[in-house]
Amino acid sequence: MASVRGTPPGLRTLSGYRRAWLAKDVVAGVVLTTLLVPQGMAYAELAGLPPITGLYTSVLCLLAYAVFGPSRILVLGPDSSLGPMIAATVLPLVVADGDPERAVALASMLALMVGAITLLAGVAKLGFIADLISKPTMIGYMNGLALTILIGQLPKLFGFSTDADGLLEEIADFATGLADGKTVPAALAVGAGGIVLVLAVQRWLAKVPAVLVMVVLAMAASAVFDLGEHDVKLVGELPEGLPPFTIPDIRFDDLAPLFIGALGIALVSLADTISNASAFAARTGQQVRGSDEMVAIGSANLAAGLFQGFPVSTSGSRTAVAERAGAKSQITGVVGALLIVLMLVFVPGLFRSLPQPALAAVVITASLSLADFAGTRRLWRQRKAEFLLSVAAFLGVALLGVLPGIAIAVGLSILNVFRRAWWPYNAVLGRVPGLEGYHDIRSYPEAGRLPGLVILRFDAPLFFANAKSFRGEVMRLARDEPQPRWILIAAEPITDVDTTAADVLEELDRTLNELGISLVFAELKDPVRRKVERYELTRTIDPDHFFPTVEAAVTAYRAGADTEWSVAESSAGGEPDRTA
Missing domain, CATH: 3.30.750.24 (STAS domain)
Known part of the structure; x- marks a missing residue:
């Protein structure tokens, strides 16, 4: 293999591609796209960005990982665990009128910073950085994140919006909105029905793409009942075509807060990527190369940031969908990216009648998968000290915010190591x-x-x-x-x-x-x-x-x-x- 020693890992993997895999990869790519599109738009809104940016991000990161990624089937894209962190970093910097162009520029610069951090960490062989968050503190962090996402999406689910900042304020404003009669019954019916449908399909028809079924039915309901005329917000017409190459235009004083957010996002993205890569590599007989994964994640974030995208990570759920659909290589992701491009070029209005509460349902069901109640109960039974660490991380996210929460999670993990050395057995x-x-x-x-x-x-x-x-x-x-x-x-x-x-x-x-x-x-x-x-x-x-x-x-x-x-x-x- 000397001739390909300098070849990026993704292309090196494809050099051994078998013709018999093509049909399976194409089918898996089509199936994957049915999940990529609604989740991409939903997670973009979770990050406080226009839905179209989720599709731009999906295309660029899939193509970049196909070139630089060492894993055959790992799927990258917008992620529910990163959405609140992106929002917590970007939204405080956006001007009072909520200028979406500025929000996109800030998110793109954030992706470039995350990409640079992870790329440099990969080149320097710093894969161990992903171990800075222990399993108990990660469980607590994810539980807090799940609650934060759930509460943050409830107003959208009920058909109204709030300007709250922080979990307690969001709960208070949501309760006030309910008391003031701001609920839109049609929006609540679509959103709540979407959650029930997705959970039911995932529970009893695991092989059926639950999110796609829900999205199609929601658009059908929107057309039949003219939900737009009943105060239900719709996604609307997406911009036609592809994003241009763009250097984000931001202010100098934005760099420091963006860099702080980028460090936290990079850490979570790396921990998520290494854990998912390890899990799926064990099934396929591959070995995890942590530093190569870091370089690939960095490259994907750089690509997204240069084309109006935002930070990305790996997705266990989307990778599992690709695996069940028969994916054999990163051609699956390339097919998914090309299908999204075709949609943006030829049918940008395909999702214009999609109700916003349906996207809230996508995010809420994803947040439920982040919570690990079984793991929390196991910590309580097996080791009370680590259960308390988990609770502390949960409270840090829930009460102080997502970015302070990740800092608390890392700090608690390090302190726990120090405690064991300080008072050893x-x-x-x-x-x-x-x-x-x-x-x-x-x-x-x-x-x-x-x-x-x-x-x-x-x-x-x-x-x-x-x-x-x-x-x-x-x-x-x-x-x-x-x-x-x-x-x-x-x-x-x-x-x-x-x-x-x-x-x-x-x-x-x-x-x-x-x-x-x-x-x-x-x-x-x-x-x-x-x-x-x-x-x-x-x-x-x-x-x-x-x-x-x-x-x-x-x-x-x-x-x-x-x-x-x-x-x-x-x-x-x-x-x-x-x-x-």
């Missing part, structure tokens, strides 16, 4: 009859211990944040009665010792020596041992008190102390003999 070890090695006496109360010897395992690297915690635990054991002669550290989990921890160890060893207690280490990794020697800790800690294994240290202690495991403990699991 530690255990006193003993010998268990019938089991090799030494084990936690909390789990095995019958474990035997040699008189005068305490074996402590500290399950974290030793660094500035937990060094005093380590010292406190050792000193607590040193004050036990009867006083130990050796405190043996089973150091295999200690993967690092920083300079702060080295100073604490030096002071701790002096204190223990004054008490007649030796601080001893076993199973210290070679790189950590070299750091200990570089810190000159062996000036105070006896070099002979470093052992390759816990067993070797125990043997040395027994030889010096002339003590044995008790017969009762070693054979029947009784208490060890306390006599030397």
Whole structure:
């Protein structure tokens, strides 16, 4: 493959294309388009943009990913999880009269920034960035996002609009609108009926394109009952043709808030892309190349941003539709893009009678799929601390907003890692009859211990944040009665010792020596041992008190102390003999 080493991944994948795949890819592309069009328009409105921009975005990102994307069937496009983030970034910068052209320019620049961030991250092999959000905090974030989307779409579902900013204000304004009689019955019938229809079809006729069925029936109802004359807002005529190549025209002072929003969007897009790519690669036998996916996502966002589009991500639901329809390659996405282009050129008025409440129904049903109630319940049952992290992320999104919510989610994930290293698990070890090695006496109360010897395992690297915690635990054991002669550290989990921890160890060893207690280490990794020697800790800690294994240290202690495991403990699991 040397001849194609410099070829973009998507084209390299297509170099092995089989003619037998073409019919399946074309059929899958047609099926996919029935989902791309209504969702593209709906998610554009969710982002506070004209519906046509969702179609422009879909075309450009599908074509770009077909060239640069390493996955055979992953589908990119406007996404329900990014819509509120785009709106939260763009709408505060739009002038008071809500100029749609300025909103599109800001969203396009946002896409260019997201593209640049993800492209540079991919080139720099920074795929690990997607791991900054832990699963519990992502569950909470997505639950909060689902609620935010749902509440934000309710006024449109009921046929009116609000100018609220923030979840609580949106709830209040929606309730006020209901109380003031702003509900449009025909709009509510279309929207609520659309939600019920989509959920029912997805539940009982999974292979039928639920969104397409609902959209077609909504347009039919609009024509039959002349819903436009009954105060139901319609999509209207879409602009004819394709968008021109455009450099977004924005003000200099817009760049900083756009960049902050772009960082959050890029992080969510990457996390979503890596997780979806991993899930679908496992089914097709492909390997996930995180950095290549980042480059592809970046390229797709750049392409969308240069043609009046907005930031995109992968879609698990659309990818699943393509997979079920028989997609074999990115030709499926290319077919979908070409069909949208044909629609814009030849039949731009195809969706002019589509009621806006039907688009709200599309968004609401998508938001319901974002919520993970089962995952939340599992966290409650399995680990309360991570459940609380999830709740905190949920409240951050719901009460503070989408962008602060993603910052809180990332911050909580990082703090959770730090918390585990700050207060790591530690255990006193003993010998268990019938089991090799030494084990936690909390789990095995019958474990035997040699008189005068305490074996402590500290399950974290030793660094500035937990060094005093380590010292406190050792000193607590040193004050036990009867006083130990050796405190043996089973150091295999200690993967690092920083300079702060080295100073604490030096002071701790002096204190223990004054008490007649030796601080001893076993199973210290070679790189950590070299750091200990570089810190000159062996000036105070006896070099002979470093052992390759816990067993070797125990043997040395027994030889010096002339003590044995008790017969009762070693054979029947009784208490060890306390006599030397």
